[in-house]
Amino acid sequence: MTDTTRTLDILTRNLLDAAAKAGADASDAIAVDGSSIAIDVRGGALEHAERSEGVDIGLRVFVGRRSAVVSSSDVRPETLASMAERAVAMAREAPEDPHAGLADPAQLIASWDVGALEMCDPAEDPSPAELQEDARIAEAAALAVSGIGQVQSASAGYGRRRVHMAASNGFSGGYTRSSRSRSCVAIAGEGATMERDYDGDSRTFQSDLRSAEDIGRIAAERALERLNPRKPKTGAWPVLFDERISSSLIGHLLGAINGSAVARGASWLRDALGEQVLPKGLSLIEDPFRPRMMGSRPFDAEGLPVQRRALVEDGVLKGFTLDLANARKLGMDPTGNAARGTGGGPSPSSWNIALTQGSASRDELIAQMGTGLIVTSMIGATINPNTGDYSRGAAGIWVENGVPSYTVSGVTIAGNLRDFLPRVIPANDGRAYLSRVVPSLLVEGLTLAGE
Template sequence: MTQSPEALCHALIDAARKAGADAADAMAAEGSSLSIEVREGKLEHAERSEGTDLGLRVFVGKRQALVSSSDMRPETIAAMAERAVAMAREAPEDPYAGLADPSQLAQDWDLGALELEDPSGEPEPAALQADALAAEAACHDIDGITQVQSAAAGYGRHAVHLAATNGFSGGYQRTGRSLSCTGIAGTGTGMERDHDGDSRTFQADLRSAQDIGKTAGERAVARLGARKPKTGSFPVLFDERISSSLIGHLMSAANGAAVARGSSWLKDSLGQQVLPETLSVIEDPHRPRISGSRPFDGEGLPTRRRTVVGNGVLTGWTLDLASARKLGLESTGNAARGIGGVPSPSTWNIALTQGGASREDLIAQMGTGLLVTSMIGSTINPNTGDYSRGASGYWVENGEIAYPVNECTIAGNLHDMLRRIVPANDARTYLSTVVPSLLVEGMTLAGN
């Protein structure tokens, strides 16, 4: 009989104790996924997977080791524990390693309020295929589309449990439903492609296949005839599709692990202005039906709503237990971990204050500049915040979109860029990272 993730975790903990561990925590994750891809009106690929994975971390004094497996047999669990303890005894000491104090642990939570799991269950493969075919057909219907590169639909269910010798034991399940389409316009060297997609916890919230296919096609056609933009200093508007990357760089620099290593361009900015004073960044891990929501973190601490940036001022770091101990602070309940890795700091659901202007208003306001809709590559200096990325999108002249552009580079410094961003009001509030289009004045463009 297959054991539950909870039972597997407690079996791992018991085995670790018997093997001589002073302390231990265990994770078990089981899940299944189903994906369907279509091409030219026919099934191209279908895949179903199921699996269970186990992870065990043990402590011998201040020495730790971690092992993982997908074998649930009792003899394997015992061997995992013995191997982990032997490894820990040979590992160097880490003064910051260790489990949470029982007083720090999450005590109770309301999984129902988070709505992490769609009760409608797994869709039939035929339903996924029908959605993919509908998206492909809608994309094909757009004038100028020469082929649909891919149309895919998927479903996944994931259950995870965490238990530790400090008394914590908790778990939850989540589901996900996705649909995507990529269209190609033009021929030969003039081909352009673009895509659209959606991913939700609940099937009922997913955008329609027709809308996704149509948008993918329209985006691809709009890119036809792209050319390089001018070289110089111009305003750059980061489209809502990719603007979250800017706030992502801010969150990475506010990560406690990077700060503790001294490798963050924000390391001396605590309590200082990092965004315009009208803007804040709020983390809320308790939003219903959102992929980043969770009742507790990877070390069993309660998650909570917190202000990362308040009225433009950086108020704190993102911390797990180890990084908090290194910095002489308290964990913020932001430990993330996988089956085969130790905890590390990570943010959950992030939202930037939205502005009062539409994207069209900002396009009109920028006069002449670049609207970026996609980016490739990344050169970010973690110590200085120097920023350079390949970009494509649309050239704006006299406040209106003039023509598509590609093969250009945008550059600046994140310290300066973030302090002068101007947000639009177009963020999709159902995403885990809610960031509107962002206008940045005076960036360096390298094109013609």
């Protein structure tokens, strides 16, 4: 245990002691020590640099079935005592919640191996000069592409967070997480015809990060592809959701099986357990044990073991995403999916997700679709959480007779998620290093509103 980790462990235990002295029947605490640096370059020179560091703490107390949460960035002993007293006073005034409460000790994780998850890069933190050079190289690579007049932003960043959680039911555990990122936004064209697009990468280990040159070049190429857009004809057409944005469709499914939405009755999949929600042969797997992934963790925010599980198996919905409170509301077992920050209590969240990949390439699906739309970016969203009605603005490339023909923008895509998700056809281009591995997805017969 490092000195910092030991400090966070002591902080959480001191918060629990303060809560007990203030009159709490039970409590849990979280302490986060983080540092980050972000660099922006413009015109080859440093435009903006931001560094932040500090410790944040959060305390949740229970008085019977009433609870309250308080947080602070002040870790002095007198502040901990004041926090606990304030939290207990708030809890006594809060309404009762029959589903509130900590995990039973028998539910808690018994052991874990943080090292196997490789959540933190052991390499030295990059210097500000190294990050500035990353951003400069990305900008230069974008500007080197013919047709790119300017770069809106070129950025690089690094962060490291240490987290420790403890509860009066006996749980205590923590981990450290690191991240390194590069990004670029390039602009093509002039005046009213200007178009922009983006590329970026974020990894746990710096050595895994894609090169700055690659990111700048791809941002430029994407911006050029967006020039001189048209509007397609209104009608029902096949739509290929490019791998860049296809995870948004699966994100809507994940939102609908989130236990909080299901327990509120605000989900179009609230009664769909055991029903077909994706095509036969497709599964959606959650795996929090993938090394070096942003969504990996040894335990959840309530000290419960996480698990690899099939959310959807062979197209059939197998389970919801549940923390303790929502599991109790639904009369189900928790799934180890509680997440929390210092300023609030736990809520359900998904970890690493992977959708079954198809046998066809993206180009083969484009040829198969005949005439239709490849969506490469989306704006706005109108999703009815109760019915699954779907409407989003989009831009991309129009396909004629299986051949990409021209750029389109200002088109609206509409349909119903419950109706069209069971008809998606996956490509084989999902990027395995992402926390959400979702390939390009072809959907027949969506409504496009254009000209």
